[in-house]
Amino acid sequence: MNSAIELSGLGWRADRAFSLRDISLRVPxxxxxxxxGPNGSGKTTTIRMxxxxxxxxxxxxxxxxxxxxxxxxxxxxKVGYVPERPHVYPALTVAEQVRYHASFFKPWDEGxxxxxxxxxxxxxTRKISRMSKGETGKLLLLLALSQRPSLLVLDxxxxxxxxxxxxxxxxxxxxxxxxTNASVLISSHLVHELExxxxxxxxxxxxxxxxxxxxxxxxxxxxxIKVTGAPVEPTDAPFxxxxxxxxxxxxxxxxxxxxxxxxxMRAWFESSGAVLRDIVDLDLEDGFVELLRSSRxxxxxxx
Amino acid sequence: MYQPMLFLHWKQIRAALLPLVVAAFAxxxxxxxxLGSLGSFPAEPIGAYQFMMNSGWWAPxxxxxxxxxxxxxxxxxxxxDHQLNHVYALSLPVPRWRYAALxxxxxxxxxxxxxxxxxxxxxxxxxxxxxxxxxxxYPNALAVRFLFSVLVSYAVLFAMAAGTVRTTLVLVTxxxxxxxxxxxxNEFLGRHFEYFQRVNVVEAFFQTLVSRNGPFxxxxxxxxxxxx
Numbered sequence: 001m002n003s004a005i006e007l008s009g010l011g012w013r014a015d016r017a018f019s020l021r022d023i024s025l026r027v028p029x030x031x032x033x034x035x036x037g038p039n040g041s042g043k044t045t046t047i048r049m050x051x052x053x054x055x056x057x058x059x060x061x062x063x064x065x066x067x068x069x070x071x072x073x074x075x076x077x078k079v080g081y082v083p084e085r086p087h088v089y090p091a092l093t094v095a096e097q098v099r100y101h102a103s104f105f106k107p108w109d110e111g112x113x114x115x116x117x118x119x120x121x122x123x124x125t126r127k128i129s130r131m132s133k134g135e136t137g138k139l140l141l142l143l144a145l146s147q148r149p150s151l152l153v154l155d156x157x158x159x160x161x162x163x164x165x166x167x168x169x170x171x172x173x174x175x176x177x178x179x180t181n182a183s184v185l186i187s188s189h190l191v192h193e194l195e196x197x198x199x200x201x202x203x204x205x206x207x208x209x210x211x212x213x214x215x216x217x218x219x220x221x222x223x224x225i226k227v228t229g230a231p232v233e234p235t236d237a238p239f240x241x242x243x244x245x246x247x248x249x250x251x252x253x254x255x256x257x258x259x260x261x262x263x264x265m266r267a268w269f270e271s272s273g274a275v276l277r278d279i280v281d282l283d284l285e286d287g288f289v290e291l292l293r294s295s296r297x298x299x300x301x302x303x
Numbered sequence: 304m305y306q307p308m309l310f311l312h313w314k315q316i317r318a319a320l321l322p323l324v325v326a327a328f329a330x331x332x333x334x335x336x337x338l339g340s341l342g343s344f345p346a347e348p349i350g351a352y353q354f355m356m357n358s359g360w361w362a363p364x365x366x367x368x369x370x371x372x373x374x375x376x377x378x379x380x381x382x383x384d385h386q387l388n389h390v391y392a393l394s395l396p397v398p399r400w401r402y403a404a405l406x407x408x409x410x411x412x413x414x415x416x417x418x419x420x421x422x423x424x425x426x427x428x429x430x431x432x433x434x435x436x437x438x439x440x441y442p443n444a445l446a447v448r449f450l451f452s453v454l455v456s457y458a459v460l461f462a463m464a465a466g467t468v469r470t471t472l473v474l475v476t477x478x479x480x481x482x483x484x485x486x487x488x489n490e491f492l493g494r495h496f497e498y499f500q501r502v503n504v505v506e507a508f509f510q511t512l513v514s515r516n517g518p519f520x521x522x523x524x525x526x527x528x529x530x531x
Contacts, residue, residue, distance in 0.1 A: 053393045076396035087391035089383050091314050103307040104395045 003062070004029050004151045004183035005050055010059035012045065020045060021208045023059070027185050027200065032177060034194035034215065035187035036288060037204030043187040044084050046204070047155050050185075051081060064150055077105065080144030084155040086136040088128055094139055095124035098146070105147035113146035120168060134165035141169055145176050152176070154186040158193060170197060195219070195284040203291055210295040215284075222287035223261045226277035227269065228253045234272065238265050242294035253277065257290040304397070305405055312409040316379040320416065323372050327417040327449070328424040330368060331442070331528055334361035335428045351435040354529065362526040365421075369449050370522070372417050373456025376410045381464040407461055414453045422446035425528055432529070440529050451521045459518075481505070 005027040013019040020042050027033040037043045048054045050063055052072040061068035063075045088097050094117070102108040117124060120138040128136065137157065144152060152173065158166040174197060177184055188194055194201070201218050203211040211218070222242070229252055234241065240259040261279075269276040282290070335358060384392045392402060422442065429440030463471050485505040492499040513523040 048390075051394060053390065073396045073398055076394060079394075081394045083390050083394070085390075087387040087394075089311065089314075089387075089391075091383075092311070096310070096314070100307040100311060103304045104397060 002029060003027060004031070004064060005033075005185060006060075006062040007046070007050070008060045010046070010049065010056050010061065012049065012054070012056045012058075014045075018042070019207050020049075020056070023204075023209045025202055025209055025212060027183055029183055030181050031199040032184040032186065032197055033200040033202060034198035035185055035202050035204065036189070036191060036194065037187070038189055038292065041204040042207040043204050044155055047153055047185070047187060051076065051079065051153065078150040080147055080149035080152045082137075082140045082144050082152075082154045082157045084159070086133070086140060088136065088139065088143075090127075090129035092128055093124065094122050094126050094128065094131075097128060097139065098124070098143065101143045102146070107148045109146050109148050112148075113142060116142045116145060116172065120172065134161045137161050137165065137169060141172055145172060148180070150180075150182055152182055152184045152186075154184065156188055157186065158188070158190065166193070173197075191285040191288045192283070201284075203288065205292050205295050208295075211291055218287060219284055220281075221260050221262075222282045222290065223258055224280040224282055224286075225256050225258060225261075226253055227256055228275045228277055230254050230256075230274045231272050236268075236272075238268055240294075242290045257282070257294075259287075259291070259294075305408060308405045309409040309412060311383075312380060312406070312413060315383060316376065316413065319375050319379065320372075320413070323368070323375060324417045324420045326368055327372070327421040330361065330364060331421065331425040331428040331445075332431070334358050334364075334528055335432045351437050351531075354435050354438060355527065355531075358529050359527055361528075365445070365449060365526045366452050366522045369452035370456040372414070373453045373458075374460050376413055376453070376457045377460030377464050380406050380410050380461055385464075385468065403465060407458075410457055410461060411454065414450065414457055418446060418450035418453060421449045428528060434529060437531060438529050439531070442528065445526065445528050448521060448524075448526065455519065455521055481508075 003026045005025065007023050007025045010023040010025075011020055018040075023042075023046060025046075035043050035047075045054065049056050050061055050068065052069045052075070055069070064078055066075050068075060089100070092100065098113055098117075102110070102113070116122075120142060122135065122138055122142065126135070128139070131139070141154075141157065144154075154173070157173075158169055161169065170193070173184065173186075176182060186194065186198070195215075198215045201211070201213065201215050202209055213221075237258075239261050242257040242259050244257075245255045246253070266276055393399075395402065397405075425440075425442035425446050429442045432440075434440065463474060482505055485508075486503075489499055489504050511517050513519045
């Protein structure tokens, strides 16, 4: 088994406004896969299909080498899931919810659950309905980690949490992964958060997976460059031009955002009669924004 | 797995169940009030006919209470899962049929709590009255009937509540439409077909449900604690 999650040709139509279109995605075993995309792009729907909560119209889903939905109980026994919104029983106390959850998972790690409860500052006697969003988020993570999963599926686990809680949550995840080499699929629209921790990144937009590549390639491959005397239609460029704008005040100079950049590609500018003036590294967030811009219907050329 | 599920259901329903348990215990006692206790037999002993008339007034109250308890149990079974969009339940590593069976089983066990209270109340009521000659108390039979009624209403509502709110609404609406339109349709058809002058379809439908061998037969028939 090379993939913790493998989707091929996944399709689903909710209504005229939204559908998932031909999603093929692969989360390598042992990787931390950042699932990026703006709100409403289809991340949660895709995750729910991976966990058998929704049925796709077409396509195949394999999780931990097993088939969804055929082997669902076996899959779910090895998956720790933190949903987008807190889905635990509000009338229970923390200890009661932990006990209830533990009864469904055979490899439940009682000792670690207690340790995590202390580490995350959770009061076992506290009623869930009286807990803050941050505390509920911590509880959900405790439940997911204490079942010793081979795969963690975290759907916006830090959304709406304060920076301190956010760091606690991510640290607990990283500690677990460091210890067990579990695979992680973590979805977020907070790009900078995933930049530090992910090995792979998949970007969703409007129901389609528009990019999937190793994080290093994604980060290093997206550059903002300044070009003078660029050809009008650079059809043979060895990289993908995500956006192209005229630089202010200098009509002959343009700013390009390119994907798939390598240093050896400088030679292309000379051969095409253009001059490469400057290369700037983009952080993940800028790269993400440019990627989304390029995948959406083209706006008129800006000058 | 079953024990935590039972605990969960208990936590969900305990506030609503407590008054129903009290009512189940108290109703049999109330039904024999004024019929003459063993200690203070009335100066004018009540005759068997009068005795049955008085206690018979309570007969429809018992199945009503049983139905209310069954409905409360069923709705509370799924209430939290519906509120959480079933996301948590669906993330648990159990087949869905087993999850539903665990939930159903928890409700069945909880149904015994008001039934036991009813049984206790019925025994106490039977022991506290001086029965006229020819009459007998049937606390066990009545308690068993009460338990079955709770379980029947619980099972029906459990099945309905297990679906989506939309499914439940469709079913309930269909029933109401049938009741409303069925009467008028029957009247219209009666003008053209003699058969519909003799048979009211709506009435016949409900009669079938509660008649002998019907699914709700347990709600009809004798609900008397004291009978001949």
